[in-house]
Amino acid sequence: MTQFRPRFLLAGLLAGAVQFGILGFAFADTTILNVSYDPTRELYKDYNAAFAKHWKAETGETVTIQASHGGSGKQARAVIDGLNADVVTLALESDIDAIADKTKKIAPDWRGKLPNNSSPYTSTIVFLVRKGNPKDIKDWGDLVKDDLQVITPNPKTSGGARWNYLAAWAWAHSQFGGDEAKIKDYIASLYKHVPVLDTGARGATVTFAERGLGDVLLAWENEAYLALDEFGADQFDIVIPPSSILAEPPVAVVDGNVDAKGTRKVAEAYLGYLYSEEGQRIAAKHHYRPSKPELVPAEDLKKLPELKLVSIDDPIFGGWKKVQPEHFGDGGIFDQLYKPGQ
Amino acid sequence: MVDLSYTAAADTSPASTVSATTEGRTTRWALLALALVFLAVFLLLPLVLVFAEAFKRGWAPYFDTIIDPDTISAIRLTLLVAAIAVPLNLVFGVAAAWAIAKFEFKGKAFLTTLIDLPFSVSPVISGLVYVLLFGANSVLGPWLKSYGIEILFAVPGIVLATIFVTFPFVARELIPLMQEQGTGDEEAALSLGANGWQTFWYVTLPNIKWGLLYGVLLCNARAMGEFGAVSVVSGHIRGLTNTMPLHVEILYNEYNAVGAFAVASLLAGLALVTLVLKTILEIRYGHAIAASRGH
Numbered sequence: 029m030t031q032f033r034p035r036f037l038l039a040g041l042l043a044g045a046v047q048f049g050i051l052g053f054a055f056a057d058t059t060i061l062n063v064s065y066d067p068t069r070e071l072y073k074d075y076n077a078a079f080a081k082h083w084k085a086e087t088g089e090t091v092t093i094q095a096s097h098g099g100s101g102k103q104a105r106a107v108i109d110g111l112n113a114d115v116v117t118l119a120l121e122s123d124i125d126a127i128a129d130k131t132k133k134i135a136p137d138w139r140g141k142l143p144n145n146s147s148p149y150t151s152t153i154v155f156l157v158r159k160g161n162p163k164d165i166k167d168w169g170d171l172v173k174d175d176l177q178v179i180t181p182n183p184k185t186s187g188g189a190r191w192n193y194l195a196a197w198a199w200a201h202s203q204f205g206g207d208e209a210k211i212k213d214y215i216a217s218l219y220k221h222v223p224v225l226d227t228g229a230r231g232a233t234v235t236f237a238e239r240g241l242g243d244v245l246l247a248w249e250n251e252a253y254l255a256l257d258e259f260g261a262d263q264f265d266i267v268i269p270p271s272s273i274l275a276e277p278p279v280a281v282v283d284g285n286v287d288a289k290g291t292r293k294v295a296e297a298y299l300g301y302l303y304s305e306e307g308q309r310i311a312a313k314h315h316y317r318p319s320k321p322e323l324v325p326a327e328d329l330k331k332l333p334e335l336k337l338v339s340i341d342d343p344i345f346g347g348w349k350k351v352q353p354e355h356f357g358d359g360g361i362f363d364q365l366y367k368p369g370q
Numbered sequence: 371m372v373d374l375s376y377t378a379a380a381d382t383s384p385a386s387t388v389s390a391t392t393e394g395r396t397t398r399w400a401l402l403a404l405a406l407v408f409l410a411v412f413l414l415l416p417l418v419l420v421f422a423e424a425f426k427r428g429w430a431p432y433f434d435t436i437i438d439p440d441t442i443s444a445i446r447l448t449l450l451v452a453a454i455a456v457p458l459n460l461v462f463g464v465a466a467a468w469a470i471a472k473f474e475f476k477g478k479a480f481l482t483t484l485i486d487l488p489f490s491v492s493p494v495i496s497g498l499v500y501v502l503l504f505g506a507n508s509v510l511g512p513w514l515k516s517y518g519i520e521i522l523f524a525v526p527g528i529v530l531a532t533i534f535v536t537f538p539f540v541a542r543e544l545i546p547l548m549q550e551q552g553t554g555d556e557e558a559a560l561s562l563g564a565n566g567w568q569t570f571w572y573v574t575l576p577n578i579k580w581g582l583l584y585g586v587l588l589c590n591a592r593a594m595g596e597f598g599a600v601s602v603v604s605g606h607i608r609g610l611t612n613t614m615p616l617h618v619e620i621l622y623n624e625y626n627a628v629g630a631f632a633v634a635s636l637l638a639g640l641a642l643v644t645l646v647l648k649t650i651l652e653i654r655y656g657h658a659i660a661a662s663r664g665h
C-alpha cells in the first residue's frame with residue numbers, strides 16, 4: 029500500500045492561499061464604494077474613470093472607486109445589512125429613506141444636501157417598439173389597443189416598473205380630467221395587456237429584446253437607448269410619448285460609513301462632481317437627462333427631446349411617502365387592479 | 371376475476387424464463403435511445419452551447435474578457451475561496467467521518483443528519499443565515515466590526531458560505547467507505563503498538579485515500595461553482611467580492627453575452643478537468659479503489 033503524503037498537499041494549498049491572499053488585499057490608496065442600481069453600470073464605469081482622473085489632478089491622491097450594482101431595493105437592503113457603502117446612488121428616494129430610517133447612517137435631511145433634490149440627473153419612461161412601429165404606438169392611450177402586448181416589470185419588486193405605472197397614471201389623470209374610476213379602468217386594462225411581469229427592468233428588456241415577446245417595452249429612456257446600442261438600431265425604434273413621468277434617481281453620502289472610514293472628503297467630492305460640466309456631459313452621453321442642461325453642449329441634448337414631465341411631488345401623487353403605500357403596498361391600488369388571467 | 375388474473379400471469383411467464391427482463395429488444399433499444407437523447411439534450415447540448423457562444427465572435431473578444439481586471443480578480447477570488455474552503459472541509463470531513471464510522475456515541479444519528487443539512491437547505495438560506503449572524507443588525511457583526519473585522523460583504527463571508535454549502539462532500543464520501551472497512555485494521559495496528567496518529571497516517575488514511583480524493587474533487591467543483599449562497603453574502607463589489615459565477619451573471623446583465631459565456635466556459639472547463647481527473651483515477655487505480663472498498 030503506497031503511503032499518502034498529505035503534508036505536501038496541505039503545504040502547497042496553504043502556500044497557494046497565502047499567495048492569493050497577498051495579491052487579493054494589496055490595496056494602499058483611498059478606496060470608496062458606490063452602491064448603485066442596475067441600469068447605471070455603464071454610466072458609472074465612465075464617470076468613475078473621469079472622477080479618478082479629476083481627483084488625481086486636483087489633490088494628487090489616487091482614488092479607486094468600487095462599484096456594486098443590483099436591484100435598487102436589494103442594494104438598499106445590503107447597505108442596511110452592513111455593506112460598507114461610501115455613497116449610494118439608487119433609483120428611488122424611498123430606498124435611501126429606508127437606509128436612513130433603519131441605520132441612522134444617513135441624515136434624515138439628505139435630500140436637501142445636494143442641488144435638485146440630490147438628483148444629479150433625471151430620467152423618464154419612454155416606449156421601445158419593434159422597427160417601423162408596426163402597431164403605430166404614439167401615446168399612452170395606444171397601449172390598450174386590441175391585440176397589443178406590453179412588456180413592463182412588476183411594480184411590487186421593480187423600481188423602474190413603479191415609474192412605468194405612475195407615468196401611465198399621470199397620462200390617464202390628465203386624459204380623463206382626474207376621474208378616478210376611468211383612470212383605474214385604464215390602468216387595469218393596461219396590465220391586462222402584459223403577458224409576463226418580470227421582476228426587474230433588465231429582465232423585462234431581455235424579455236422584449238432577446239425573447240422577442242410583446243409589441244412595446246415601457247423602459248427607462250437610457251435603457252431604451254442601451255437596448256438600441258446592444259441589439260442593433262435596425263431592430264427597434266424609440267417612441268417618446270408627449271407626456272411622461274419625471275424620475276429623479278437620488279444620490280447620498282452614507283455619513284456613518286464615511287466617518288468611520290475617514291473618506292468623507294472624497295465621497296462628497298465624488299457626488300459633487302456629478303454636477304460639474306464633465307459629470308453632466310457623461311450623464312447626457314449615457315442618456316440621462318442632466319439636471320444642469322446649460323452645462324451640456326446642445327448636440328448632446330438632441331437625443332433627449334422636451335416632453336411634458338409630471339413629478340412625483342405633483343399634487344396628483346403627493347410624493348413617494350404617500351404613493352408607496354397607497355399604490356404599491358399590500359392590498360394597494362395596484363393589487364386591486366392587477367388580476368392576472370382575467 | 372380470479373381466472374382472468376391467473377391467465378394473465380401464465381401468459382408472461384415463458385418470456386421471463388428466456389431473459390432477466392420481460393421487455394423485448396425494441397423496448398430496450400427505445401429506452402436506451404431515450405436515455406441518450408435525454409443526456410444529449412440536457413447535458414451535452416448546453417455544454418457545447420457555452421463554448422459556441424463564448425467563441426461566437428472569435429478569439430479576440432474571448433481573451434479581452436479573460437484579461438479584463440475584473441475577470442482576473444473574479445478568477446483569483448474563486449481560486450482563493452476554493453483554496454481555503456477545500457482544505458478546511460478536507461480536515462472537517464475526515465474528522466467527522468472518522469468519528470462517525472469508527473466510534474459509537476450518543477447523538478451519532480443527529481450528527482450525521484447535521485452533516486447532510488447543507489444538502490437539503492436551499493443555498494439562498496445558507497447565505498441569509500450568515501447575514502443574520504454577521505449583518506449590521508446582528509449581535510456578532512457590530513462587535514467584530516469594532517475590532518476591524520469584516521465578515522459579511524467581504525471575502526471571509528464568501529469563504530464561510532462556501533464552506534457551509536460544500537461541507538457534506540468529503541464526509542459523505544468517506545462515511546460509507548469507512549463504515550464498510552470497519553475498525554479491524556486500526557485495532558490490529560493499535561495491538562501492534564502504534565499510537566493514534568501513527569494508526570491514522572499509516573493505516574486509515576491509505577485505506578481511504580481514493581474516496582478522499584473523490585470527495586475533494588467534488589467539493590472543489592462545488593466550491594468554485596457556488597452561486598446562491600455566495601450571491602447573498604457577496605455585496606457584488608466588482609474586482610473585490612465577485613466570484614466567477616457572480617461575474618457571469620453581471621456580464622450577462624450588461625448584455626455582454628460573449629463575455630458571460632467566456633467566463634462560463636472557464637467554469638465549465640474547470641468542471642471538465644475535474645471529470646477527467648476522476649476518470650483517470652478510476653481507470654488507473656480502479657483496482658486499488660475496489661480493493662480498498664473490499665477491506
